[in-house]
Amino acid sequence: MLAPRKVDRHRLRRIEPRGAQGGRQIPRPALGRERDHVVAGRPLRLLPDHSRDHGLRLEAAQLAGYPLNPDFNGEKQDGVGFYTFTQINGERMTAERAYLDPIRQRPNLTVITDKPVTRVLMEGKRAVGIAWKNGAEAGEIRGKEIILSAGSFVSPQLLMLSGIGNARELERYGIPVVADLPGVGENLQDHLDITLEYRTKTTAPYGISWRALPRNILHVLDWIFRRRGLFATTTAEAGGFVSTRPEVERPDIQLFFCAAVGNTQNAAGFTGHGFLVHATDLRPGSVGRLRLKSADPNEKPSILFNFFRDASTMDALREGVKIIRRIVAQPPFGKHMGHEADPGPDAAPPSERDRDRDRRRAPACAPVSPRSSTSSASSPARVRCARGSRPVASVGMSRST
Numbered sequence: 001m002l003a004p005r006k007v008d009r010h011r012l013r014r015i016e017p018r019g020a021q022g023g024r025q026i027p028r029p030a031l032g033r034e035r036d037h038v039v040a041g042r043p044l045r046l047l048p049d050h051s052r053d054h055g056l057r058l059e060a061a062q063l064a065g066y067p068l069n070p071d072f073n074g075e076k077q078d079g080v081g082f083y084t085f086t087q088i089n090g091e092r093m094t095a096e097r098a099y100l101d102p103i104r105q106r107p108n109l110t111v112i113t114d115k116p117v118t119r120v121l122m123e124g125k126r127a128v129g130i131a132w133k134n135g136a137e138a139g140e141i142r143g144k145e146i147i148l149s150a151g152s153f154v155s156p157q158l159l160m161l162s163g164i165g166n167a168r169e170l171e172r173y174g175i176p177v178v179a180d181l182p183g184v185g186e187n188l189q190d191h192l193d194i195t196l197e198y199r200t201k202t203t204a205p206y207g208i209s210w211r212a213l214p215r216n217i218l219h220v221l222d223w224i225f226r227r228r229g230l231f232a233t234t235t236a237e238a239g240g241f242v243s244t245r246p247e248v249e250r251p252d253i254q255l256f257f258c259a260a261v262g263n264t265q266n267a268a269g270f271t272g273h274g275f276l277v278h279a280t281d282l283r284p285g286s287v288g289r290l291r292l293k294s295a296d297p298n299e300k301p302s303i304l305f306n307f308f309r310d311a312s313t314m315d316a317l318r319e320g321v322k323i324i325r326r327i328v329a330q331p332p333f334g335k336h337m338g339h340e341a342d343p344g345p346d347a348a349p350p351s352e353r354d355r356d357r358d359r360r361r362a363p364a365c366a367p368v369s370p371r372s373s374t375s376s377a378s379s380p381a382r383v384r385c386a387r388g389s390r391p392v393a394s395v396g397m398s399r400s401t
Contacts, residue, residue, distance in 0.1 A: 056204075056332045056333070056336075057080075057238055057257040057327070057332075058080050058081065058082075058238055058257075059330075059332045060327050060328065060330035060331075060332045060333055061080040061240060061255075061327050061330075062080070063330040063331065063332070064323075064326045064327045064329075064330055066079060066080050066240060066242055066327075067079040067080070068080060068081055069081045069240065069241075072241060077241045077250070077251055078241055078242065078243065078251055079240055079241065079242075080238070080239065080240030080242075080255065081238065081239075081240060082237055082238050083236070083237055083238065083239060085234055085237075086098070087232065089227045090223055090226075090227025090228060090231070090232035091227075091232075112141065114134055115132040115134060115139070115141070116132055116133060116134055116297075117130045117131070117132050117150070117158060117297075118130075118131045118132060118133050118158075118161065118297040119131050119158060119161040119162040119297065120146055120148065120158060120159070120162040120164075121140060121142065121162075122162060122163060122178050125178065125179070127145075127146040127162075128142055128143075128146075129141050129142030129143055129146065130146065133297070152188070153290060153301065153303065156184050156185040156290050156301075157185075157290065157292065157297075157301045158297075159184050159185075160175070160184055160185060160291075160292050161175065161292070161295065161297055162178065163175055163176050163177050163178035163179070164178050164179045164181055164184060165179075165180075165181055165182070165184040165185060166180070166181070166182040166184065166185075167180035167182075169291060169292065170292075173292060173294055173295040174295055175292075175295050185289055185290040185291055185301075186289045186290075187287055187289070188287065188288040188289055188290055188303070188304075188305065189284060189286065189287060189288070190284065190286075190288075190305055191280050191281055191282065191284060192280070192281045192284060192307060192317060193278050193279070193280045193281075194278070194279050194280075194317050194320060194321065195276050195277070195278050195279075195342075196276065196277050196279075196321065196324050196325070196328075196340060196342065196343070197261055197274060197275075197276055197340070197341045197342040198274050198275055198276070198277070198328065198337065198338070198339070198340055198341060199261075199272065199273070199274040199338040199339055199341045200273050200274050200275065200336045200337060200338050201335075201336060201337065201338045202273065202335065202336045203215070203273050204273070204336050205259050205260055205261070205273045205274055205275045205336075206230055206235060206259050206260040206273075207260060207261065207271065207272050207273035207274065208271050208272070209271070209272060209273060212273070216230070219231060233259075235258050235259045235260045236256050236257065236258045236259075236278075237257075237259070238257040239254065239255045239256040239257050239278075240254070240255045241253070241254050241255075241282075242255065242323060244315070244316050244319035244320065244323070245319070251282060252281070252282050252283055252316050253279050253280065253281065253282060253316055253317075253319070253320045253323065254278075254279070254280040254282055255277065255278065255279060255280075255320075255323070255324070256276075256277065256278035256280070257275070257277055258275055258276040258277070258278070259275055260274070260275065260276070261273075261274040261275065261276055274338070274341065277324045277327070277328065279317060279320025279321060279323065279324055280320075281316045281317055281320070282316075283316075284307070284312055285310070285311040285312035285313065286305055286306045286307045286308065286309060286310075286312035287306060287310075287312075288303070288304045288305040288306040288307075289303075289304055289306075290302070290303050290304075317349075318349040319349075321349040322349060325340075328340075
């Protein structure tokens with residue numbers, strides 16, 4: 001992960017968006033050339049806003065009653081504004097590019113790939129290495145301390161394959177028990193996301209059409225020669241954190257304004273022009289679990305999220321849909337707006353009745369496995385009863401936020 005407070009510092013400047021209330025002042029990350037963070041001589045730069053109609057969206061959100069927030073990581077999270085991203089030369093700057101690539105030649109660093117881990121090697125209660133297998137090849141790699149960072153699904157799976165987990169479940173598959181910790185794989189939480197799709201009369205949002213062809217050609221040239229423009233943007237550069245009810249002290253919905261309809265789930269959406277608005281439930285009440293199906297590390301685990309079960313409701317998402325529609329109904333969208341394509345203007349916000357069949361809802365962000373009284377983690381992020389092992393993949397989070 002990128003060091004969070006090292007890469008999100010940025011200057012703000014004022015812009016005046018075009019729209020019905022053209023005089024409103026919208027802060028956004030500056031387009032300056034300063035280097036915000038330098039690692040091994042390589043800068044991480046904040047992504048400036050490339051989509052002019054994002055200012056329009058923020059203006060509409062203000063008119064709907066949501067204040068501007070220049071820094072979501074600042075004193076308050078409430079409000080709408082621009083998200084910040086890390087880029088260099090028009091391309092995403094990943095943690096690998098920023099921190100690993102510059103030091104690959106160090107003598108005290110060895111990067112080993114194509115070695116899928118099957119379990120953590122244990123000597124008594126101490127983790128001493130990992131076992132791997134790739135086709136007919138297999139082997140072991142040993143070390144003083146094992147950092148387990150395989151994600152919220154694979155990390156607990158590897159712990160259980162290594163004998164750390166619910167003893168009854170492990171014995172069921174013939175796995176020798178190293179530590180009986182029933183909390184491994186339990187308390188799984190994830191955010192649910194719902195999307196509204198809108199089609200526009202103008203070509204302001206990104207898309208493919210004959211009318212937009214000259215502009216799109218310029219975008220290609222802009223990226224080739226300046227590393228700027230459409231092909232250097234995430235298209236989801238603005239959004240916000242809002243509370244669905246006055247009594248909710250902390251925001252329980254996150255909004256994403258997307259300057260195009262097309263995405264990885266909807267490639268056909270790149271034709272024509274429109275935009276998406278996402279509402280994500282920040283604090284879902286659902287609590288699920290992850291369990292092994294067998295002792296075979298190649299078999300995917302059983303994952304049950306328990307969305308909308310027990311204390312989990314659709315209240316936040318339902319209010320999120322209403323908030324989106326209230327924002328889109330504001331005057332700045334007037335000359336651009338065509339119609340709500342999905343779910344459609346006549347569709348009611350999601351209800352408990354249709355909770356299991358609506359395709360517009362999907363998990364988003366990162367699932368976590370929070371700590372419980374019988375969990376696997378102990379401070380500081382080491383596996384209880386397994387010395388020398390340090391999980392860093394959501395094993396010790398207290399709740400999904």
